[in-house]
Amino acid sequence: MGKETALIIGGGMTGLAAGLVSGLSVFEGENVPGGICSSYYMRPDGKKRLYESPDDGEAYRFEIGGGHWIFGGDPAVLEFIRRTVEVKSYSRKSAVYFPKTGLFVPYPIQNNLAYLGKAVASRAIEEILSAPKGTPKTMADWLEQSFGKTLMELFFAPFHELYTAGMWIEIAPQDAYKSPVKVSQAIRGAFGETDPVGYNVTYIYPVEGLNTLAGRMAKRSNINYGKLVSDIDTNKNEIHFSNGSGEKYEKLISTLPLTKVIEMTGLEVDERPDCYTSVLVLNIGAKRGPRCPDEHWLYIPQSDSKFHRVGIYSNVDVSFLPFSSRKENDRVSIYVERSFKGGEKPSSEQIESYSRDVVKELISWGFIVEPEIVDPTWIEVAYTWSWGDSKWREASLSTLQESNIFQVGRYGRWIFQGIADSIKDGFYVGAAVGKS
Ligand SMILES: Cc1cc2nc3c(=O)[nH]c(=O)nc-3n(C[C@H](O)[C@H](O)[C@H](O)COP(=O)(O)OP(=O)(O)OC[C@H]3O[C@@H](n4cnc5c(N)ncnc54)[C@H](O)[C@@H]3O)c2cc1C
Numbered sequence: 001m002g003k004e005t006a007l008i009i010g011g012g013m014t015g016l017a018a019g020l021v022s023g024l025s026v027f028e029g030e031n032v033p034g035g036i037c038s039s040y041y042m043r044p045d046g047k048k049r050l051y052e053s054p055d056d057g058e059a060y061r062f063e064i065g066g067g068h069w070i071f072g073g074d075p076a077v078l079e080f081i082r083r084t085v086e087v088k089s090y091s092r093k094s095a096v097y098f099p100k101t102g103l104f105v106p107y108p109i110q111n112n113l114a115y116l117g118k119a120v121a122s123r124a125i126e127e128i129l130s131a132p133k134g135t136p137k138t139m140a141d142w143l144e145q146s147f148g149k150t151l152m153e154l155f156f157a158p159f160h161e162l163y164t165a166g167m168w169i170e171i172a173p174q175d176a177y178k179s180p181v182k183v184s185q186a187i188r189g190a191f192g193e194t195d196p197v198g199y200n201v202t203y204i205y206p207v208e209g210l211n212t213l214a215g216r217m218a219k220r221s222n223i224n225y226g227k228l229v230s231d232i233d234t235n236k237n238e239i240h241f242s243n244g245s246g247e248k249y250e251k252l253i254s255t256l257p258l259t260k261v262i263e264m265t266g267l268e269v270d271e272r273p274d275c276y277t278s279v280l281v282l283n284i285g286a287k288r289g290p291r292c293p294d295e296h297w298l299y300i301p302q303s304d305s306k307f308h309r310v311g312i313y314s315n316v317d318v319s320f321l322p323f324s325s326r327k328e329n330d331r332v333s334i335y336v337e338r339s340f341k342g343g344e345k346p347s348s349e350q351i352e353s354y355s356r357d358v359v360k361e362l363i364s365w366g367f368i369v370e371p372e373i374v375d376p377t378w379i380e381v382a383y384t385w386s387w388g389d390s391k392w393r394e395a396s397l398s399t400l401q402e403s404n405i406f407q408v409g410r411y412g413r414w415i416f417q418g419i420a421d422s423i424k425d426g427f428y429v430g431a432a433v434g435k436s
Pocket residue numbers: 009010011012013014015027028029030033034035036037065066067068069070071227228229230255256279337379381382383408409410411412417418419420422
């Protein structure tokens with residue numbers, strides 16, 4: 001057992017940032033850094049994930065957690081990213097796709113009503129203006145009060161049913177920034193004039209893949225791989241790993257999901273635990289289909305296989321394709337996301353059958369022709385949600401703090417945030433709790 005000090009658990013973006021500024025040891029369960037922000041490569045005829053591009057470049061690049069684009073964020077954090085890796089900047093190209101009619105409406109739908117025709121556009125504007133206002137208790141209330149019946153039925157209700165795995169009618173409103181509401185923009189969009197809005201109008205991505213960012217941050221940290229924390233003894237101030245070893249701590253910086261850390265410590269929190277959704281990410285490498293769009297990603301309100309988002313990595317940058325296809329752009333590198341209620345993980349047979357269904361559906365849409373790679377990843381805690389009036393999050397964080405456990409990052413603090421904000425959180429907690 002190591003000597004007492006402050007330790008960091010989890011070597012994703014948050015833990016790496018904390019490790020880098022503090023010099024403290026980071027304990028990571030996997031054998032690679034970056035958590036869900038890491039790229040990998042697969043040869044078209046290969047079955048193995050490679051963590052570096054092969055020398056001949058003949059491989060698809062994918063992300064473990066589906067497309068991870070770096071948007072927003074504190075300028076100082078963006079400066080840190082730029083100094084760590086070479087990045088390129090991109091302008092968002094995203095849309096809502098209605099597979100039954102083949103219609104693409106640029107994101108956000110409420111600012112592009114002209115695409116839906118005059119009758120729907122004028123009804124939608126009238127309903128946005130006259131929607132009953134009040135204090136929304138649930139995400140469904142918030143959407144209804146913001147967008148009215150027509151847009152709800154057409155897009156917001158079926159999309160959020162899939163995106164939240166049915167929980168949108170119970171959970172508190174949360175990520176409102178993803179559906180910005182501004183009546184003047186909606187009216188302009190009804191006449192076909194609109195400006196791009198929202199949280200990710202432009203974004204950056206490392207030229208050689210997101211794994212280069214995690215890899216370089218890991219090189220500057222003291223990271224220990226293969227150290228899966230199995231339980232935390234808050235009486236003895238010890239963490240135990242699944243391989244039987246352990247470490248003593250004085251203070252623990254934890255980037256692991258709040259739900260899991262409460263379970264690992266066995267501490268009692270007298271509140272109903274908040275909920276989360278898991279996401280099954282399916283990465284597909286295929287011959288490009290005749291009707292494959294140019295968008296970077298699409299929001300899908302109806303799909304037979306129940307996925308809600310399809311992203312096309314190679315539309316963002318052709319470096320996601322095997323080298324021989326980059327000029328012709330005759331292949332496509334795709335991610336498909338489907339949500340599940342927290343922890344309702346399908347069996348491997350169900351995942352196989354789902355994967356076959358997704359491929360069939362994308363072929364029928366004309367997005368792909370022949371799949372070469374179909375590679376799933378299960379993300380157990382992907383989107384964190386809260387019940388209306390929930391006090392569980394605050395109660396859990398303060399219970400852990402009393403035991404010298406500082407939760408940090410998107411999953412640690414049970415909040416919605418991207419990579420740049422996760423790095424920022426890691427920096428400040430690492431600096432505050434690190435070696436003095
Ligand atoms: C589907 C999806 C799409 C997203 N898209 C974007 C995007 O486009 N842009 C963006 O900025 N953000 C995006 N995000 C958010 C982004 O992924 C997070 O902000 C970021 O990953 C948070 O980093 P983290 O280090 O806090 O968590 P994680 O990446 O989850 O890292 C936690 C680390 O802890 C390790 N770990 C877990 N359990 C244990 C254990 N018991 N013992 C030891 N180690 C353990 C894990 O292996 C992992 O390395 C997306 C998230 C999801 C789910």
